[in-house]
Amino acid sequence: MLGDGGGPGCMARLLGFRRPMTQNSNVNAERTLRVGVVGVGVMGSNHARVFAGLPGVELVGVADPDKKQTDFVARTLGCAALGTVEELLDLGVDAITVAAPTHLHRDVALACIARGVHVLVEKPIASTVEEGNEIIDAAREAGVTLMIGHVERFNPAVEAIKEAVRNEDILSIAITRVGPFPPRMSNVGVVIDLAVHDIDLIRYFTDSDIVEVQPQLSSAVAEREDIALLQFRTASGVLAHINTNWLTPFKARQVTVATRGKYVMGDLLTRQVTECFGFQPDGSYSMRHLSVGHAEPLRSELLAFLSAVRTGAAPAVTGEQGVTSLRIAIQCLTDRPPAVAPAKHKAPRVVAG
Numbered sequence: 232m233l234g235d236g237g238g239p240g241c242m243a244r245l246l247g248f249r250r251p252m253t254q255n256s257n258v259n260a261e262r263t264l265r266v267g268v269v270g271v272g273v274m275g276s277n278h279a280r281v282f283a284g285l286p287g288v289e290l291v292g293v294a295d296p297d298k299k300q301t302d303f304v305a306r307t308l309g310c311a312a313l314g315t316v317e318e319l320l321d322l323g324v325d326a327i328t329v330a331a332p333t334h335l336h337r338d339v340a341l342a343c344i345a346r347g348v349h350v351l352v353e354k355p356i357a358s359t360v361e362e363g364n365e366i367i368d369a370a371r372e373a374g375v376t377l378m379i380g381h382v383e384r385f386n387p388a389v390e391a392i393k394e395a396v397r398n399e400d401i402l403s404i405a406i407t408r409v410g411p412f413p414p415r416m417s418n419v420g421v422v423i424d425l426a427v428h429d430i431d432l433i434r435y436f437t438d439s440d441i442v443e444v445q446p447q448l449s450s451a452v453a454e455r456e457d458i459a460l461l462q463f464r465t466a467s468g469v470l471a472h473i474n475t476n477w478l479t480p481f482k483a484r485q486v487t488v489a490t491r492g493k494y495v496m497g498d499l500l501t502r503q504v505t506e507c508f509g510f511q512p513d514g515s516y517s518m519r520h521l522s523v524g525h526a527e528p529l530r531s532e533l534l535a536f537l538s539a540v541r542t543g544a545a546p547a548v549t550g551e552q553g554v555t556s557l558r559i560a561i562q563c564l565t566d567r568p569p570a571v572a573p574a575k576h577k578a579p580r581v582v583a584g
């Protein structure tokens with residue numbers, strides 16, 4: 232649902248006020264930041280909604296070739312509706328979310344960076360590692376902030392798990408991210424679309440790089456892989472497992488982390504996080520629910536992005552981290568036995584005994 236906001240002066244600015252074509256990437260701490268969103272489908276319309284409600288921020292406009300959707304979002308939020316990124320840049324913006332389909336991230340991000348505009352690029356950073364690196368290099372040269380939208384980092388349940396395992400000796404991590412097929416199929420499978428979130432989380436929880444990948448993929452219904460069981464080993468020796476698919480009738484996002492001293496269980500949807508600790512030789516242990524915040528992850532993500540824009544500090548999720556997670560996801564697609572359809576059991580299975 233789109234909320235309201237955006238400011239009544241939007242049309243006046245459209246008609247009158249114009250900034251120079253090349254933006255100054257230095258923004259001071261007090262000035263209202265002028266922001267925009269490119270691609271206002273499922274994810275981008277949420278970025279626009281959240282931007283419109285943030286203090287010290289003005290949603291200048293949204294750009295998308297789908298005129299009906301762009302007009303709807305712009306009308307709801309009270310900002311300009313544009314057809315292209317260039318038209319949005321011409322209005323004068325400090326920062327932009329790139330939420331167009333992934334194969335367009337590189338071109339859209341480079342267009343923004345060339346005009347000195349800070350960019351938050353939705354995950355995954357790009358379609359290929361090379362394209363991701365192009366975005367990183369361009370942002371570095373232009374001196375603009377580049378952050379990647381790995382929004383799960385800002386899920387309060389993830390923050391609680393991270394806090395629970397900080398200073399613990401992590402042994403293994405298991406993540407389940409399953410659900411039904413998305414309403415609109417893009418040209419990527421579950422590994423690039425879903426598992427990339429969890430590859431990022433494994434690296435985040437362990438503060439370590441993934442050095443071994445053992446993927447098992449299958450295409451049960453879709454052309455691309457729609458089931459993936461992925462195993463990893465990190466440089467720090469942690470074993471990790473991702474179970475993801477589009478063949479589950481309901482959404483589930485669960486994380487368990489085993490450490491030498493604790494067993495932490497988190498539900499990223501209900502945001503319930505529980506830890507077992509105080510293991511005794513007789514098998515007994517203690518258990519407690521951890522306190523978890525209520526903030527909307529996307530709001531926290533956008534606040535973190537804008538804080539990095541204002542201060543010039545490194546963003547919470549860097550382009551390099553985005554590329555590393557993408558590289559591991561692509562490795563899952565390339566370092567694997569050929570995908571096969573699951574075997575069909577023609578006759579009922581007989582259980583012996």
Ligand SMILES: NC(=O)c1ccc[n+]([C@@H]2O[C@H](COP(=O)([O-])OP(=O)(O)OC[C@H]3O[C@@H](n4cnc5c(N)ncnc54)[C@H](O)[C@@H]3O)[C@@H](O)[C@H]2O)c1
Nearest residue numbers: 270271272273274275295297330331332333353354355382
């Ligand atoms: N962080 C997350 O949890 C999360 C969730 C969903 C999607 N995403 C990412 O967000 C991006 C968009 O995914 P989505 O699900 O919102 O897709 P979507 O298909 O719902 O929306 C994409 C929008 O981009 C528009 N578009 C197409 N060409 C464009 C162009 N040249 N310029 C501007 N806009 C253009 C389309 O018209 C559409 O409205 C993808 O990169 C996806 O991986 C991230």
